[in-house]
Amino acid sequence: MSQDATTKAADKSQHDAERRQFLTDMTTAFGVAGAACAAYPFVTSMNPSADVKAQATTEVDLSDLPAGKSKTILWRGKPVFIKHRTAEEIAEAREIDNDPEKLAALADPQKDTDRVVNENYLIVMAVCTHLGCVPMEGGNYDGWLCPCHGSQFDTSGRRRAGPAPANLEVPPYKFIADERILIG
């Protein structure tokens, strides 16, 4: 083989090696990005579009919600829990209010009376304050349990266990009739 041909073969070999490395790098990068997306919290994928954001308020009828039941509605593209609390659930929440030591021991001390407008209804964002997953009903405190990393919330939506740093957020709302609220 001539000197020229040898040089060309070497160049081609190096080019092929660089191309293979580039493809490997891209595959790895997309693989990592894909895994990160899969692990991304559920509510982040529900970021509201501009037109949803524009709907700043949502009216909710509570007349179809008997004591002990809850429903989830969407406000500005994010889920909100509306719980019609039983007398026992209200009493559980108020027990903490009335015990200064237990109240002070909360990660995010807040009285139930400061979290509700009408004690019969708890209205909170259905977004875990840890990384944004949607909690489900249950747990050791008769409220909600986050399936992602195990945070638990009580019948006032207050953080009682797990990595969540704060209580479930209470959105702005008001009663516009006995059984009708306006969120936002």
Ligand code: FES
């Ligand atoms: S997102 Fe709820 S505990 Fe982590």
